[in-house]
Amino acid sequence: MRTEGETEGEGGAEVEVQAGAEAEAEAVSEAEGDPADGVTVRDAISAPDAQGKPRRTTRRFPLFTRDTARPEGGGRAAPGDAPAPARQWPILTVLSAVALGLLLTAFDAFRVGTILIGAALLAGALMRWMLPSVGMLAVRSRFTDMLTYSVLGLAIVVLALMAQPNPLLEIPFLDDTLHFTVR
Structure with a gap:
């Protein structure tokens, strides 16, 4: 045994x-x-x-x-059998508009170029809000992405409108604040 x-x-x-x-x-x-x-x-x-x-x-x-x-909405913006640029069209649209804005800024159209950059970020925020899948445009949660793109885009547009010479937008309390701090 x-x-x-x-x-x-x-x-x-x-x-x-x-x-x-x-x-x-x-x-x-x-x-x-x-x-x-x-x-x-x-x-x-x-x-x-x-x-x-x-x-x-x-x-x-x-x-x-x-x-x-993966962030919500972080899936492909087009079907998987589509070519790579078509799957990522939202981020490519925003990046193309920013590149065009930088090119315009480099060729001495400062105000138009920077407004285009801000508008591209605002368009990114709008796409992030409206589209269910935006590919690589989704970095964080939908709310955080929309807030980040909107705040940065709006800040760039406002600063472009306030740029010297001949500002298109004047905010009086900012002018007073500058004169008060420089004295």
């Missing part, structure tokens, strides 16, 4: 290995604490089970994340 620890030929070695694997799995199970035992794991979301798979998944991230979720 043989016990689990005894080996006889190749078949006996298999029995010994299986018994060792079962004992190790029980030790891991006891260390982690099975929910059936009434012991809870400190981080049940990321703690793996005996097979190495997470017990529970969530969209909330623990303190140290290993991966981040």
